[in-house]
Amino acid sequence: MQNSPLVVSNVTLFQYSEDILSIVLTAANSPAGTLKATWRLPSTQVQRNQTSLTALETSLRSTIGLQDSDISYREQLYTSEYPTPSHSTVCVSYLYISRGTRWFKGSQQVGVFPVNKLPKLSPADRAIIRYALDRLHAKVLHSTVLQFLLPQQFDLTQLQQAFETITHQRVDRRNFRKKILALDILKANKKATNRIESVRYSFKSSTLVLLDKPFPPRKHKK
Amino acid sequence: MQNSPLVVSNVTLFQYSEDILSIVLTAANSPAGTLKATWRLPSTQVQRNQTSLTALETSLRSTIGLQDSDISYREQLYTSEYPTPSHSTVCVSYLYISRGTRWFKGSQQVGVFPVNKLPKLSPADRAIIRYALDRLHAKVLHSTVLQFLLPQQFDLTQLQQAFETITHQRVDRRNFRKKILALDILKANKKATNRIESVRYSFKSSTLVLLDKPFPPRKHKK
DNA sequence: CTAATAGTGTCTCTTAGACATTATCTG
DNA sequence: CAGATAATGTCTAAGAGACACTATTAG
Numbered sequence: 001m002q003n004s005p006l007v008v009s010n011v012t013l014f015q016y017s018e019d020i021l022s023i024v025l026t027a028a029n030s031p032a033g034t035l036k037a038t039w040r041l042p043s044t045q046v047q048r049n050q051t052s053l054t055a056l057e058t059s060l061r062s063t064i065g066l067q068d069s070d071i072s073y074r075e076q077l078y079t080s081e082y083p084t085p086s087h088s089t090v091c092v093s094y095l096y097i098s099r100g101t102r103w104f105k106g107s108q109q110v111g112v113f114p115v116n117k118l119p120k121l122s123p124a125d126r127a128i129i130r131y132a133l134d135r136l137h138a139k140v141l142h143s144t145v146l147q148f149l150l151p152q153q154f155d156l157t158q159l160q161q162a163f164e165t166i167t168h169q170r171v172d173r174r175n176f177r178k179k180i181l182a183l184d185i186l187k188a189n190k191k192a193t194n195r196i197e198s199v200r201y202s203f204k205s206s207t208l209v210l211l212d213k214p215f216p217p218r219k220h221k222k
Numbered sequence: 223m224q225n226s227p228l229v230v231s232n233v234t235l236f237q238y239s240e241d242i243l244s245i246v247l248t249a250a251n252s253p254a255g256t257l258k259a260t261w262r263l264p265s266t267q268v269q270r271n272q273t274s275l276t277a278l279e280t281s282l283r284s285t286i287g288l289q290d291s292d293i294s295y296r297e298q299l300y301t302s303e304y305p306t307p308s309h310s311t312v313c314v315s316y317l318y319i320s321r322g323t324r325w326f327k328g329s330q331q332v333g334v335f336p337v338n339k340l341p342k343l344s345p346a347d348r349a350i351i352r353y354a355l356d357r358l359h360a361k362v363l364h365s366t367v368l369q370f371l372l373p374q375q376f377d378l379t380q381l382q383q384a385f386e387t388i389t390h391q392r393v394d395r396r397n398f399r400k401k402i403l404a405l406d407i408l409k410a411n412k413k414a415t416n417r418i419e420s421v422r423y424s425f426k427s428s429t430l431v432l433l434d435k436p437f438p439p440r441k442h443k444k
Numbered sequence: 445c446t447a448a449t450a451g452t453g454t455c456t457c458t459t460a461g462a463c464a465t466t467a468t469c470t471g
Numbered sequence: 472c473a474g475a476t477a478a479t480g481t482c483t484a485a486g487a488g489a490c491a492c493t494a495t496t497a498g
Binding site: 393394396397400401404419435 | 486487488489490496
């Protein structure tokens with residue numbers, strides 16, 4: 001007999017590679033006789049001696065093999081509630097970022113889906129993902145989140161591509177460079193060869209930095 | 223026997239008048255023999271057939287007499303957790319705004335405290351209030367939240383004062399006017415008399431409007 | 445008459461944003 | 472030698488921010 005709502009937590013786990021932003025989903029045990037898998041955000045119930053965070057990480061490790069160190073960024077998204085007359089559920093959602101999928105086992109239970117090719121999902125999960133995408137979008141404009149999606153070293157073209165992919169904005173290359181360099185958040189690493197290779201950069205700070213002004217050029221008419 | 227954490231919700235209820243930003247707190251039943259009241263954020267436990275929101279509003283009505291219609295703005299703040307080895311607590315916090323305190327009964331159980339004269343509070347409550355203040359500050363810069371703190375009709379001086387109080391910024395009057403009028407979010411109401419009375423304005427939209435660019439002049443050197 | 449408050453306009457400087465060409469490497 | 476990619480500088484227009492005086496009302 002419980003007198004508290006059920007508590008669960010789930011996560012929108014982003015991952016970016018080859019200019020594609022993806023989300024990690026897990027396949028629910030499909031009902032017998034069903035051919036198609038049912039996909040969900042990775043989620044778990046929270047026991048009374050856990051927090052939503054510890055429960056989630058334990059679950060991620062066992063179900064999809066994700067180590068703590070595979071996660072480059074974490075933040076709480078929001079808490080949603082699903083009331084029923086008898087027993088409501090409180091769901092604490094998180095936004096995680098992983099830099100790649102070295103951890104990915106290719107299990108049939110786990111899938112990495114580009115955000116514009118998501119499988120059928122519950123309305124609740126879709127709402128959460130939409131919210132997470134909005135949040136990520138906003139954060140790209142006002143902070144250095146991109147550092148958690150990109151490899152540690154990258155060139156400005158990669159940075160700009162990631163920026164454009166996530167914000168759905170096209171920006172002028174020269175203005176983008178000018179502005180991002182003016183922000184003084186990147187450090188240049190000596191280029192390895194003298195061929196025409198791009199100068200590789202990394203972020204000065206390894207932690208999220210908030211920008212006073214939205215960081216990039218806004219539009220690009222032509 | 224529960225297998226879920228305990229769920230509670232609480233609220234940072236803001237109220238602004240006479241150029242002072244205040245928060246509503248309730249007095250916990252002080253332990254016998256204690257002279258001083260112990261103040262807390264209004265909070266309530268969430269039962270299994272409730273949501274944090276319904277539980278909170280029910281509780282607010284009965285404990286401090288706050289009607290639904292007294293609240294001009296609501297938003298979820300964040301969810302915090304207080305783990306203990308045996309039984310952790312999940313606390314869903316909200317940010318509310320009320321336009322004044324007509325509802326206020328002056329009960330000994332309820333207090334309205336200016337944000338810079340808060341009584342002693344638990345570290346958890348202080349953290350939540352700090353967070354709420356930061357959020358409010360950010361929202362003043364990027365949206366029209368001030369409409370929920372101010373009376374429906376106000377003059378630009380009042381608007382600017384509220385702005386300055388909440389952001390701790392002093393801005394130049396002329397620049398403030400120029401910018402806020404350029405945003406085209408206010409409508410002027412005909413002034414009642416032909417004396418030197420300020421023109422009174424109200425917001426065009428009765429709902430929160432997000433601004434693309436942070437709304438006001440930033441600094442004021444002298 | 446004095447003090448307080450409301451209202452208003454201009455100039456400067458910084459920054460956003462538009463835009464085209466050259467050099468190097470790959471095939 | 473053709474095609475792709477990286478690097479770079481200048482001009483213009485808009486907006487941020489600094490700044491001072493006049494008119495009205497209240498005491």
